[in-house]
Amino acid sequence: MEINVKKKPDLEFQAFYVFFLIASIQIGVGILGVPRIVYLEAEHDGWISILLSYFYIVLVVWTMIYILRQYKNADILGIQVDLFGKWIGKILGTIYLIYFTIGLLSILITYIEVVKVYIFPDMDNYILGGLLLILAIYTVLGGIRIVVGVCFIFFFLTQWVHLLLIQPILNFDILHFQPVLKASFNEIVSGAKSTSYTMMGFELLFFIYPFIQNKQKTNKATQTAIGFSAAKTLVLTVVAIGYFNASQLTRREWPVLDLYKLQTFSFVERFDYVVVAEWMMVVIPNIVIFMWVITYGAKRLFQISQKTTLYIVAIILFICIILISDHFFIHKIIDLSSAIGLWIVYVYPFLLLPWVWIKNRSRKRKGNEKHAKA
């Protein structure tokens, strides 16, 4: 397996688009419930938790980019093989792919559950699951550039939704945030930890890096994207804590959707219906990116053609979607996904860093020896 990905100029895209990829994949279904999850840990100081987790992610992204810059044009799969050898490297790569598959599954089933609770209670899982997967297959067949395009367009199509938060903002109660820093430091940290599922997705950078045309701008685009996602999460959490009181917030499964439920206009009385439907535009980029990464990773690791993986993964997911509709089981999958993600996304890059240093040093020494011999 090649460590560096061969450059294919027709598949490359500008670093500018990395913003849309990362921002799209970070904002998914997790954000619908994040105010409650943070509140359970850090109470009304949850907003500090989100800031804390943002600063941590900034560090993670820096580390990731530092690691990637040590190579000419490599992705994480290649880097792992380079660092740990063929076997361990490929096993680690496979873990990544499994993690992505579970993440993808958790997004699909959560969204289907939301639609079932809010709009169509007696709809079968396979209908929406099938539709979403068909769309995903269709997009991924177009390749990475189509995936990027979808993210770009859907990013702009979904931003207007936040204007609908006017009603809850008008009923905002600043007293809900007082006294500031009532939660202990530990509670704030565990609050930050609980946002991990929502903030995940920037690990994508490890995979798309070789496709970026002007790599020197990657850092800027990625940092803007995570800043954007963190700001969005922060605003929604602050509005939710400001609007709902403690007992409401801890009892509501998806506080963000309930915020939208308050907004009424004379032409549409129930905006939550619109928002749930609109949320499909948030979910599709997620599904599409995950799907593409899985197929691409399988091709890199095992030389399986992308189409084959695409169909196989789609069928596996489809079967899982039909089988899983129990609320608590869905939550187990989300928990599993966030538990794996916590290590792979948030801790692993730091563990990788010393290895990269060691490898670099030995490579330099070898280079020097070669020079000396010559």
Next chain:
Amino acid sequence: MQKLKIFPLLALFTFLAACVQTQELETLGIINARGVDLYEESSDELLETTLIVFQFDIQHSAMTNTIIERGKTIKGARKRAGYHMSYNLVPGQISVEMFGRELAERGLSSYLNGLVRDARDNETAYFAITDSTAKEVLTAGQENVAINIGQYLQNLIEKEMNDGRLPETSITHFDHMHTEIGIDPVLPIIDLVNNKPTLTGLAVFQEDKYVDRISMKDALLVNLMKKTLKDTRIEITLPAKPFAPYIQFDPKVDVEEISLMLTILKGKSKISLTDKENLQYETDINLRMNLNEISRSIKINEKNFKLLEKEIEKSLKKDYETLLNKLQEINSDVIGYGKYYAATLREKDLTNEEWREKFPEISVKYNVKVKIVNHGTIM
């Protein structure tokens, strides 16, 4: 070749169209208003619901039906109501939910959770209490009001809310208020007056339990504490004595009171906890008003005007103090002083029981500032 590829996809969509439950307007009975009472004639807790159902029909322009049915849960009663109807009853458009007082005295939270739990129920519906039974108000109202009673009540509540005389009253708001520590909810009371549904006062709650009622004037005072008022009319009665020398064209000098009709252009309030240990609060109220009508003609000049403002301030201050005394007596903190206390507690959270003990002991200093901006075209 391209067409062949698209075909299976199109075929799939035709099949998919039938998979989701369809709801055509003509086959639906849209519930417009719902009244819930305690059914007295049975020993176990039965609820009696009165549904005002609206139906679109091809033959008739629009029909309104009243269905009365009993059940152990609100949704159970709705199911049973379906036995009387040839169409599906849907709750998504309920604009007013009305509860009888007896039920409200037992607490509304258990009935509320069904409304909040089901994502398809309309949470922005208005909530109201009636002193008699909801059944009476809705059925009598339906006979005596020209338009659909649900719509009538919705308009009535909405209008008063927009004018600032009634605090916010939706289901979400009630759910919010009764679960919040340190504040109690209020709801409008609608009774039959001359067989017409009329707004008669404000129900005061302890958490989700009805405890007492206050007048519509007090409702305005409470609302002023909760939000900034704009363009709200208020009637104030002042003792006539200080104005005696200025009363014009009036042979009877011995009037006791003068009533004023004023428009609050902008009314703001600010609550602050000045002494946490002794629970002393200060409340600043700033009002900019227009004078619309006086029951006795008073000669107006700069000096009188100041006097007028002073007297209004005094009167409002007294009103607020009486209101607070009454609220402390029934131990219901509808203004929300407890929230300000809770916001200062660092070590532990305030509980409702704790606040019930403390609320009767709080003292509030009301600083009312009135500025009359305009007095119309005559001096």
